[in-house]
Amino acid sequence: MTDIDEVDFEIDQEDLDTTPLVEVASDRLSLLVNDLHVSYRVFGAKKVGHGPGRKRGVLGRLLSRGAKDPAVREVKAVRGITFAAHHGEAIGIIGVNGSGKSTLLRAIAGLIPLAGGTVHVAGNPALLGVNAVLMKDLTGERNIMIGALALGLTPAQVKARFQEIVDFAGIGSFVNLPMKSYSSGMGARLRFAISASAVPDILMIDEALATGDAGFRAKSKAKMDEIRQSAGTVFLVSHSLATVQNMCTRVLWVHEGKLVMDGDPKEVCGRYKQFVAQHKEFARAKK
Template identity: 50%
Template sequence: MADTATTETREAAMTDVQDTRVPTVVVDDVHIVYKVHGAGSGKGSATSALSRIISKKRSPAIREVHAVRGISFTSYRGEAVGLIGSNGSGKSTMLAAIAGLLPTERGAIYTNGQPSLLGVNAALMNDLTGDRNVILGCLAMGMSPAEVKTRYQDIVDFSGINEKGDFISLPMRTYSSGMAARLRFSIAAAKTHDVLLIDEALATGDQKFQRRSEDRIRELRKEAGTVFLVSHNNNSIRDTCERTIWIEKGELVMDGSTDDVMKEYEKFNH
């Protein structure tokens, strides 16, 4: 009897813990379809193009790509979730949809808080200097001028931009892709985010910067944020995320503990 009571108590405690988790992103049976314009889709006169628009006829050179097919999952505050899959599997598409940058064909995405997408293609102003981009980036994230002033040097130091010279005062167009990606991550990571979406950001920079990035993601999780990380670096996923979602050909293959999912994913790729 005592053993049964103990088991019931444990199960009740586990239920209480689960019930207190706060959902941050709910993806409900999401489908995303791209319309791809093939060769010849832009040919013809303006009159013929206008005629197609009025008659609502689709150009024969436009084809649809079903990039995400019926994916559903829920993330919770304090989680770091890895997204893995082969090239073209739909990982980055899924992140962009969570960020509100892509519409869903069917299904819905609900977020508790503002998602912030950080990726190697995130736009900074190439004609402005690094320091101007730091200031504008922080202001755009909602920091006050006083907060920007306080955090500015930490952002520059974290990025490592000035380790080999005064690059922060040079225009962004003079930066390598790795330097620009490190600065983007440093700016985004300076603020606590409700939902931070990272697309391959940790693949840039040397091992020292990658370790700093991984440490910062852990700090963001402690500050009640949720982090999604897309990466082809299996070690980054293992070091950063306790949960991993595997997407292949637009479909959810597996969602579970990182160790379990990575084992199956690595078997699939061998």
Template identity: 85%
Template sequence: MTDTEEVDFEVDQDELDTTPVLEVPSDQLSLLVNDLHVSYRVFGAKKVGHGAGRDWGVLGRLVRRGAKQPTVREIKAVRGITFAAKHGEAIGIIGVNGSGKSTLLRAIAGLIPPAGGSVHVAGNPALLGVNAVLMKDLTGERNITIGALALGLTKKQVNERFQEIVDFAEIGDFVNLPMKTYSSGMGARLRFAISASAIPDILMIDEALATGDAAFRAKSKEKMDEVREGAGTVFLVSHSLNTIVSMCTRVLWVHEGKLVMDGGSKEVCAAYKRYTDSRRAATSGGA
């Protein structure tokens, strides 16, 4: 599958929430990303060319004789992105695979240290699903407890909201089974339910809504509006432009680690669709 093939441009009226996106006007900043750079180092990449190298000495050369010398290649995933977000905004992030969308979210959440620039957050960001905490060998019940505690809820709050989380995730009796028995959709819904249970200052959702049906997306939108009405900010990464337009008031288009466009959801999504259409046409013409 190519990058453009997975973008959902078809409008299914039965699956879209036709209610307008909630407007929460505010002049207060919740987030400032300033000239952000994020790089990865890939070890073991094939070395190209020859350099002066290092003088290992006679013993070192004997030890290393015949051994492959690992090389390191730097991948620049985010390159100089700058933007500000206000309280109450719902911001979509779009782009083809490998454009840096998920890396940008992880950097905002503080999970990846920047190679350059800075991220200033007024509040506590929560990247959907506390993925690093949820464990497949544990039951849904245990994961709810661990995940909610990791987000800052007290044991009393976890107990009070436990059934609400189960009902929102629509997992029923599966809550008593290990997560490794869950479908991808069930796991995604549970991660969303846990993350949203804490009503974070900044909620970041990465592709989770793609696995839900129309009813779940409607509930997710209500939860996102609840976060924003409480002076929170929501970021949503999705390949579905329909989902982005129906849930977001603003969109960031990221390409090759750079911010290409920042504006209203319909305007940016239309420009992105023109780009992907032309890219698809060029690929088809050259086949």
């Protein structure tokens, strides 16, 4: 179920980096998604309009095991999405909550099974926040080492890039403290810095930039340009249309698991903005 009445967070225009996007022309494919389907099951769903579900004991649950449970519902999160991405592209993915944006990224990264279709990747995808898993009880220093090694860097490379990662994340002396003492913004910035340190072939960022200030967004944009110039591809999921238009060369609009529109950031974001406004007006009229 989508949340059409969500807040469409917009960054003030003066806070955005006005540096034009670096043009990286390439006809080399980095990713091909063909008729992609992703489904998952929701357990424990209650029947609407029939009161509370009847509680069953251990014996009852054992006897009913294997039978079709009406409380198990299949959700089709991604339904027949097809697109191709080229080296050097920065692709934004927009849509209301529950539209399948994050599920699409996880499927591309190979983290969840496909119900149908195929995903062909030329290189190694790095999904921000997954490949660089942070452990709250360990210090930032230890997390940088573990996360960077997981991305394929050698111990010597991690040591050489350590200070650069700390400076990029802007955590200063907090690098010596456990992650549980960090704010959510500090954690998000450190995940970005670790994920981008390996200059992956495909970097996927899911709602990480909204926690940063204008300076961090400017550094993030520069890092994305660096990855694209190194023949990489960047995906950015965000509710901030201003951020998407400022940082991306192309936008995919996903709704209810389907690809609605694929094209120029200004055009796609404009159409999506109209869609959200119309549905908010419709929802208010029904009240």
